[in-house]
Amino acid sequence: MRHIPALALVVASTVLFAGCSSTKLEEKPPVQEQPVAPAVVDHSHDVQTVVAPAQKDDLLTNPALANRSVYFDFDSYVVREDGKPVVEAHGKYLSNHKDRKILIQGNTDERGGSEYNLALGQKRAEAVRKALTVMGVSDSQLEAVSFGKEKPKATGHDEAAWSQNRRADLVY
């Protein structure tokens, strides 16, 4: 009983092999003395595999990187305690991913003129840039710019809205 499956396998493989070629097993294949043109192979049915770069970001998946805004107090250009974890998470990521570059966009609330607010927003972007540099992020990965009061997150005209708009956004 034990031999039957093994025998069956041998028979089957022989039949299979025989089916592939008309050459008898005892016959040797002809030896080519002369170089010949390589056989034309149709590759149109080939399928090659691409391995997607393991989302070189944890940007999408790492919850620590989900927060990209650092908020500031009125008339202040110093990163607050609640902004430090945000800066640290991105600083760590950028230190480990030297190929990534970001824009740090500083923002202000709506009070005052557009150009002076642009300069004040720049101070916020610069504060975040410096904090990232301290963490070892290369200057070439960072560009501090300002939107001034032109890109409010909240459109109201009260302190609740303004506090949302005094911020720096990290833009990958």
Add this chain to the structure above:
Amino acid sequence: MIKRLVSSILFVSGLTCCVFAHAQLRVEISGVGSTQIPIAIASFADENLAPQQVSAIIKADLDRSGYFKIIDTGTAMSETSDINYADWKARGAFDLVVGSVQRLADGRYDVRYRLLDIGRQTQLSGFALTDIADHTRLTAHKIADDIYQKLTGIPGDFSTRLSYVTKSGGEYKLQVADSDGENVHDALRSIAPIISPSWSPDGTKVAYVSFENRKPIVYVQDLVTKERTVVANYKGSNSAPAWSPDSSKLAVALTLSGSTQIYSVNANGGGLQRLTNSGGIDTEPRFSPDGQSIYFTSDRSGGPQIYKMSAGGGSAQRITFKGDWNTTPRISPDGKTLAYISRRDGQYQLYAFDLTNSQELRLSDSGDAEAPSFSPNGRYIMYATKSGGRGTLAVVSIDGSVKHQLTTQMGEIREPTWGPFMK
């Protein structure tokens, strides 16, 4: 044939729709000069031939200026009509404007006008202008300019143009309009903010800051050819363009050093030169009319104040001392008056500062004034303000007496800049 007619009607109505959508700004006058010259302005003979009514445009210009009291004549009078001076004197007119419109064989319009002094019974001025139909408004503004100059001694600037930014829905537009808010054209449409438009001295180009590339970059756009040149796109922010009076350079604010500082660049890009060297904020440069100095905003003393330095950079002299927050310096065409925005008791107000005697005058009352801009004859300042929570433009004479507002039907209007006199 019928199909063709229908499609051309559709085309025409489509055009009407677009012209309407581009509709002019609405003017509201809320203050006039303390003395007004009574002037009778007759309808011009055959003026209905032209696309716009010339006499109506002249009347609106002079009325808006605040220095004229318009007397309606009720009748059309051409430059050849007989004038009954005694009659006009009895009606209180010091001056009388008459004229005519003629359509020439080549389709252009010939507009003739005369300005008459009723008391002296003489002609003060008069000329004929021939131009294409599209320039009928311009012709009327030029006549109003001439009347204003002959009767007040100051050049009229009705024929100059405005540039400003509108925001409606998610769209920003840099627009150019006549000084009365009519004849609106889009120079740039964008889904990103546009700020700080600045006219070239010859009035054919506008420099501005666009955020279309995720950061502020300074462009110069030729309004005629619509060619755009990037004049400042350095690492960091690029903003606050101001033309040198000879058009060769732009002063800009850049952040290459980490803080906002003033540099100059060539008007066609390149030629970077740093002009200020403080650790803080130096921005909003403006050349003096003689090109020798630059006024700017700096926080080197703590809060923002206005300073003045040589156009080549170097040491600066502080100009403003009243108030702890003064920004956005604009210098009058004669170099004698400085306009700026001062925060007093939390209110952002427009002030005019007489540089010859250091007297300041508050010109706004709403408390959210921004972006002042002198008219080219120096007699008015236009600025951005809010009305009913929406951005509008206000115009005030430098003595504070004449006031009017320009509003849009929808959306916000901001960042006004009054263009220069043109050839």
